[in-house]
Amino acid sequence: MRRPRGRGAPRARGAETGSASVWLIALxxxxxxxxxxxxxIGAAVTARHRAEAAADLAALAAADRMLVDPxxxxxxxxxxxxxxxxxxxSCVLHSDARLDAVDVAVQSSVRGALFAALPPAHGRARAGPLSTPDVVPAGLAALPAADRTSARLPARLPAGRSAIRSVAGRAAAPAA
Structure with a gap:
């Protein structure tokens, strides 16, 4: 039997009709x-790494220049x-008989128009000390022990020698 068109009982539609589209849009x-x-988060981490690297390089440049022109x-x-x-x-030079070092602080902004509201990333670094009483760089080895604490390293070290200190505080191995 056929139902008449336009008249008759409407189909029962549930209250859930069309909810899949709403759920998909929400998802x-x-x-x-x-x-x-x-x-x-990735942009903020990248900015922090960029700030730390810039601080390291700036501290090394300042420490290198401090030997020639403080x-x-x-x-x-x-x-x-x-x-x-x-x-x-910030750039602070420490220069005395026991410590020749430079402290540097930099800031780097987060790149991208979407992340303009994020605060800048900060990085700090220290380069030095160039020499300590227990580690005598090659350029100062020829000096008497009394003069080693106040002497400065030469602008160039002899070939194959290194005055770079490791993070743990021990002298780095000389380059071969």
């Missing part, structure tokens, strides 16, 4: 938010930080 929006958060050490650090797309925020 896609959630996935987009999670993806944007992941990109934001007044230009912070200017050298600023040039290196600018070349690394960072801003030098």
């Amino acid at each position: 896609l929006m959630l996935a987009g938010c999670v993806l944007a958060a992941a990109f934001g 007044t230009g050490a912070c200017a050298a650090a600023a040039r290196v930080a600018t070349a690394q797309q960072s801003l030098l925020t």
Whole structure:
């Protein structure tokens, strides 16, 4: 038997009709938010790594320049930080008989228009000391022990020698 068109009992439609589209849109929006958060975290971590690398390079440049021209050490650090797309925020030279070192702080902004609201990343580094009483660099080995604490390293070390110190505080092995 046929039902008449237009008249008769309407089909029973549940309250759930069309809800799959709403759930799909909500799921896609959630996935987009999670993806944007992941990109934001990645951008922040990248900016922090860039700031730390810029601080390391700026501290090394300032320490290198401090041997030749202590007044230009912070200017050298600023040039290196600018070349690394960072801003030098602090440069402190420590120069006395026991410690020749430079402390540098830089900041690097997070790249990307989506992440402009994130604060800049900060990096700090220290280069030095160039010599300690228990580790005598090759350039100072010829001096009497009394003069070693106040003498400065020569601008160039003899070939095959290194005055670089490791993080643990022990002298790095000389280059062969």
